[in-house]
Structures are given as structure tokens and as C-alpha cells.
Amino acid sequence: MPTQQFELTVETRGRGSYELTDMLKGHVHGCGIGTGLCHVFVRHTSASLMLCENADPDVRRDLEALMARMIPDGDPLFVHQNEGPDDMPAHARSVLTGSDLTIPVRDGVLALGTWQGVFLWEHRTGALARRLIVTVQGD
Known part of the structure; x- marks a missing residue:
């Protein structure tokens, strides 16, 4: 089963969602994996x-x-605030939402539904460079 792996960097402008769908589609298509x-x-x-x-x-x-x-910045409940009032809320949001996704590849493309997109969800308020590892495997 051929496997290809690459790293992507996504520059964020702070808290919010950043669509990765087209970028991932391009990489999957370039891998030459059908299924x-x-x-x-x-x-x-x-x-x-x-x-x-x-x-x-x-x-x-x-x-x-x-x-x-649900998880406001600066909540006095949180002890961990090493990097500011959005620090622990960002960690909690990340744990609740997940650090990975697995998407089927069919006929050489991501088998997403009509209205589905893949997004990086930045939970910090400042701009950051986020690194992703993408692994595509199949036949």
C-alpha cells in the first residue's frame, strides 16, 4: 500500500476557522492514490x-x-494562563474538538459530502503558524 506524507504550514490571523479543503484536494490528487x-x-x-x-x-x-x-477567555476557573487569558481556553477547545481527521479517498479525490469542508480551527487570539502532517495511503 503506497503511502505519501507531507507537512503543511497554515498561517492564521488569530481565532477562527481556516478552510483546508482545496489544499488537501490538491495534495491528494498529486499522490496518485485511487482508493x-x-x-x-x-x-x-x-x-x-x-x-x-x-x-x-x-x-x-x-x-x-x-x-x-462554554469556554470564555479569562475564566477564573483556569489556573494555567502562562501565555495569557486565551491560553487554557484554547487548550480546552482543542481537546474537545480533536487534533486529527481521517477522510476516505475514492477515485483519487477526497470523498467529502456536498457541504463538507475541512478546517483548521485556531483557538488562540493571536496570529500563528500551524503545522499539519498529512498522510495519504492506499492503492
């Missing part, structure tokens, strides 16, 4: 990955509002 899996892993503890609605950005705005309500 298999694409695994995406974010190498950080304060950002996550999500498979989400990609047609209406209000969905992602609403998810961000939900997170802000």
Missing part, C-alpha cells in the same frame, strides 16, 4: 481540525460563539 485514506494531524495543543459545513460561514461563526459561551 485509500487521507489522515490530517495538527501538531499543536491550542488548535484543532474539524469537518464542517462549508457553504454558509454562519455555521462556523455560530460554533465560535458556542465555544466562547
Whole structure:
């Protein structure tokens, strides 16, 4: 089973979601694998990955509002604040949302649903460079 692995860097402008779908589609297509899996892993503890609605950005705005309500910055509950009031909330958001995704590859393309997109979800408020490892394997 051929396997290809590469690292991507995504520059964020702070908290929010950043679509990776087209970038991943291009890499999967370049691998020449017809049937298999694409695994995406974010190498950080304060950002996550999500498979989400990609047609209406209000969905992602609403998810961000939900997170802000559930895990507000500066909550006195949190002891860990080494890098500021968004530090521990970013870690908690990341744990709740996940650091990896596995997407089927069919006929050489990501087998996503009509309205599905792959997003990096930045949980810190400042701009950061986020590193991802993408592994594509199959036949």
C-alpha cells in the first residue's frame, strides 16, 4: 500500500476557522492514490481540525460563539494562563474538538459530502503558524 506524507504550514490571523479543503484536494490528487485514506494531524495543543459545513460561514461563526459561551477567555476557573487569558481556553477547545481527521479517498479525490469542508480551527487570539502532517495511503 503506497503511502505519501507531507507537512503543511497554515498561517492564521488569530481565532477562527481556516478552510483546508482545496489544499488537501490538491495534495491528494498529486499522490496518485485511487482508493485509500487521507489522515490530517495538527501538531499543536491550542488548535484543532474539524469537518464542517462549508457553504454558509454562519455555521462556523455560530460554533465560535458556542465555544466562547462554554469556554470564555479569562475564566477564573483556569489556573494555567502562562501565555495569557486565551491560553487554557484554547487548550480546552482543542481537546474537545480533536487534533486529527481521517477522510476516505475514492477515485483519487477526497470523498467529502456536498457541504463538507475541512478546517483548521485556531483557538488562540493571536496570529500563528500551524503545522499539519498529512498522510495519504492506499492503492
